[in-house]
Amino acid sequence: MGIEITASHNDKRYSGYKLITKSGSPPTSKIREEISHEIFNNNEKIPYDLLSFNYNDKFFTFVSNNFLTINDFSLASSKNYDANLMKPYLEQICDIIFDKDLIKKFSSEIVIGYSALHGTGYVPVSQLFQKLNVHNVKYVSKMILPDPLFPLFDSKQILDPSDFQTAGVVVKAFNDQYNEYEFEKLDALCYTDPDADRLGVIIKVPKNEQFIFGQWKLLKANDVWALFLWYILEHVSKHSKSPYANFEQLFIVKSFVTSDLLLNICNKYKIECIDGKVGFSDLAEIVRNKWKENKINIGMFEESCGFGISGNHENDSTKLHILEKDGFLSLSLLIQILCYAKSKNLSLQELLNNIYLDDEIGYFATSRKELPEQGIFEGVREELHQEKILKNVENLYLKTNEKIKTNNPLMICGLPISKVEKFSTGRYDSKFWKGFPDEGIRFFLDSKINHITIRSSGTEPKLRIFVQYKISDITEKNILEKKNMQKILLNNYLMKLKN
Structure with a gap:
């Protein structure tokens, strides 16, 4: 097992460590659970001097207790x-x-x-x-x-x-x-x-x-x-x-x-x-x-x-x-x-x-929207707001299912929602609610290939909206027109969902 210290693709406040197995891949979910269990059930106290020592040599210098400066690349x-x-x-x-x-x-x-x-x-x-x-x-x-x-x-x-x-x-x-x-x-x-x-x-x-x-x-x-x-x-x-x-x-x-x-x-x-x-x-x-x-x-x-x-x-x-x-x-x-x-x-x-x-093959219009658009949900109040949004999405999932059963589907931008799926692993049920959609909820728009998916990010406190729509009848003559149309179409979907 190896350890990589990084903020990955997040902002600088997210510096932490990644675990890497001998095959170069991240640990499986089972191994991650075992590691988490060991960490949270380990009663040994880590000596403070291991966390705050002053360390200087040819290559590295600790600046206060927070940052490491590399002196010689x-x-x-x-x-x-x-x-x-x-x-x-x-x-x-x-x-x-x-x-x-x-x-x-x-x-x-x-x-x-x-x-x-x-x-x-x-x-x-x-x-x-x-x-x-x-x-x-x-x-x-x-x-x-x-x-x-x-x-x-x-x-x-x-x-x-x-x-x-x-x-x-x-x-x-x-x-x-x-x-x-x-x-x-x-x-x-x-x-x-x-x-x-x-x-x-x-x-x-x-x-x-x-x-x-x-x-x-x-x-x-x-x-x-x-x-x-x-x-x-x-x-x-x-x-x-x-x-x-x-x-x-x-x-x-x-x-x-x-x-x-x-x-x-x-x-x-x-x-x-x-x-x-x-x-x-x-x-x-x-x-x-x-x-x-x-x-x-x-x-x-x-x-x-x-x-x-x-x-x-x-x-x-x-x-x-x-x-x-x-x-x-x-x-x-x-x-x-x-x-x-x-x-x-x-x-x-x-x-x-x-x-x-x-x-x-064909042309697929795709887009991703971040919520919030800048930064992340920070603090207890904003995290509760994120949870409320997800609860509203789940309520929409339940309402959509009922509408489909009565042959009276909900509409988004003029297209009927023909099917809806919830993806849940159960990993976060104890923190939120039973059946929490940690992998997201997908709304199908009159086709199994056109859909909108809403899910929580797995790496930071954000929500993401994914849209996919296949543009039909594309030719060399109309490709620019179709691209412009798909940009307008995706913007309309995302604006509707945001509201």
Whole structure:
């Protein structure tokens, strides 16, 4: 068992520790419960001097009792560190290159920006770029070195790669250091969260779409994962000697709030797609069970910018990577796709449009709304307000069920709610109420593929509203009109729900 000290993608007040198992994945729910039991039932007193000692050496200094300052970042690039950890780790990531010839030919043409968000990403990312021959890199220097105070961000702002405000800080810092002209040259501006297990991707918007999205756009994780999955399966389908060429063995897992765009891609290539609860620990449990059936995992996807690909750890020839999300792995896949786009003289957006226009896949409008929009529910009063909102949502669930039974469904924005589902694990029943919907409540809009899901965040006191709506009859001629329509449609849904 390993321990990682981090605030992850939360604001600086959330610094804490993550537990990591020997496979690289989070502990299962059963192990977490056992650890919690040990912690809360341990009567041993921890000596105060272990918590408040003054510690100084070449690399670290404790400042008061709260913050640790790292004095010498050369530790991260020393020969011992590189030999013992970084080198084999990056070699493993580089082994997951599906077309090495493509990388050799086009990686030097990529122009990419990168920000570490004051986290741990810079050293591994810079070495990964070198190994993949990506030299046209513009680093956001004010965020290069780790700083637990996250100085370029407001005190309560989360550093979530899927958050539009976080992306705005990255774009501003890039333009302040370089300029908007240099931004226009980028194929992508990307960033990892502070513990570097998630990746955000920003692209410049084609001029004919700027009236919809503005000059730049944060790609939704759903769209980035669609690019990843489509690229992997498209490549594997054309290489019969690949150990992953037997599509009957392949499967992906995704959290149930991740877009069904991935499901349609799986259906096109005839591989299995499994929905799981939100959180990589639960996705990892599904993967372990599928290994016993001799299945090979070709992707693990979370809507909150988490991606992994594990293969099958019970067979050395098909073992790929750890059972956990990994921002550096995500970045290596992004580089591969940028090379592919270069080879076809396409932008990432044009490549995405080609996926949307595939009749077997289609275009899914998705959106996520945070409550509160900024910060979190803080203090007893606001937490009670959060609980009240969830109780109102559950009452709506009960009312909707009654209306459906009487063939008089409730309507949202002119569409009938045809079905409703509650997802509950029972883990929080003792804290709230029996049947508490900790995994959320989903309202289906006249179709099993169009729905709205409301759930509590599992990592901070927030509520999240997820909307998915499949846009039909999309063509090359009307794609801009449809995109504009979907933006208006999603805004209407979210405004209605907020009210």
